[in-house]
Amino acid sequence: MKISLKRNRFAGLHMPALAPPLATVALLAVAFLLLPSRAPAMSVGELVFDPAEPRPGDIVRVVTRLPMKVHAGTLTVEGRTFKGFETGGLMTTYIGIDLGVRPGLKDVRWRMGAETGAYGVRVVDREFGKESLKVASSYTDLDPKTIKRVTAEKIRLDKLWKQSTEERYWSKSFVRPAVGPGGSPFGLRRFFNGQARSPHSGIDIKANRGSEVYASNSGMVVVADDLFFTGNTVVIDHGLGLYTIYAHLSKIEVEEGVMVERAQLLGLVGATGRVTGPHLHWAAKLGGARVDPLGLPGLVF
Numbered sequence: 648m649k650i651s652l653k654r655n656r657f658a659g660l661h662m663p664a665l666a667p668p669l670a671t672v673a674l675l676a677v678a679f680l681l682l683p684s685r686a687p688a689m690s691v692g693e694l695v696f697d698p699a700e701p702r703p704g705d706i707v708r709v710v711t712r713l714p715m716k717v718h719a720g721t722l723t724v725e726g727r728t729f730k731g732f733e734t735g736g737l738m739t740t741y742i743g744i745d746l747g748v749r750p751g752l753k754d755v756r757w758r759m760g761a762e763t764g765a766y767g768v769r770v771v772d773r774e775f776g777k778e779s780l781k782v783a784s785s786y787t788d789l790d791p792k793t794i795k796r797v798t799a800e801k802i803r804l805d806k807l808w809k810q811s812t813e814e815r816y817w818s819k820s821f822v823r824p825a826v827g828p829g830g831s832p833f834g835l836r837r838f839f840n841g842q843a844r845s846p847h848s849g850i851d852i853k854a855n856r857g858s859e860v861y862a863s864n865s866g867m868v869v870v871a872d873d874l875f876f877t878g879n880t881v882v883i884d885h886g887l888g889l890y891t892i893y894a895h896l897s898k899i900e901v902e903e904g905v906m907v908e909r910a911q912l913l914g915l916v917g918a919t920g921r922v923t924g925p926h927l928h929w930a931a932k933l934g935g936a937r938v939d940p941l942g943l944p945g946l947v948f
């Protein structure tokens with residue numbers, strides 16, 4: 648009993664002795680983070696890319712200094728224009744490098760107020776695997792009625808990807824939309840029943856049929872509909888040309904035109920559309936570019 652008390656006192660006496668150095672280290676760490684950077688100030692039109700050498704399918708964070716009294720601007724690369732937003736005198740813009748972009752030096756043209764210019768970024772090569780899948784022949788040999796339907800759906804979506812809502816609906820990091828291990832990765836060159844088709848423009852999450860699908864971030868539901876290839880599909884507009892897509896759902900729990908919060912229930916995992924089994928197909932579009940959703944800002948997968 649006595650020994651136990653002594654030990655407790657011993658520990659109690661040593662804790663305060665250990666605490667000050669720890670507290671000092673923590674304070675120093677905070678102070679270091681708050682210190683202004685010694686790097687020379689970024690000039691207007693000097694673009695800093697993260698990642699510095701993006702690959703096809705990457706979402707790239709670009710930061711530059713805004714001219715005085717200018718609060719927004721745009722960046723244009725490979726024919727796609729992306730809107731930036733102000734973050735304390737700087738402009739942050741997320742740009743999408745489409746899955747099909749060829750590697751090489753690319754011109755990024757910027758416009759901020761009346762000022763314009765260009766800056767270069769190198770897109771580096773990325774290897775994508777291949778995948779052969781067997782699906783019902785009705786998904787590869789389309790009848791005339793289905794071709795008409797697929798064409799109308801493509802026109803509807805292509806029109807949507809070209810729209811860029813002025814407002815940015817999100818401010819927090821993106822979250823994973825379903826629980827489950829990863830399936831087919833982004834960018835796979837695909838063959839359905841032996842026929843070459845579009846590459847895999849999203850990722851698959853092997854979630855169980857009926858498990859919940861959540862909004863990766865806040866935004867507006869712009870599609871909540873049954874589409875031929877992607878089955879029951881929800882599309883969220885996050886603003887500034889960024890969209891996330893949730894496909895093959897067994898049930899949709901939201902309606903078009905409503906605002907959703909981050910992690911709000913969108914529907915349930917299913918196997919509708921062109922699939923080989925139940926899973927969540929999750930994709931993202933940025934300025935119309937097909938980008939890997941795993942690159943969404945702040946996402947930890």
Ligand SMILES: [Zn+2]
Nearest residue numbers: 849850851928
């Ligand atoms: Zn998929």
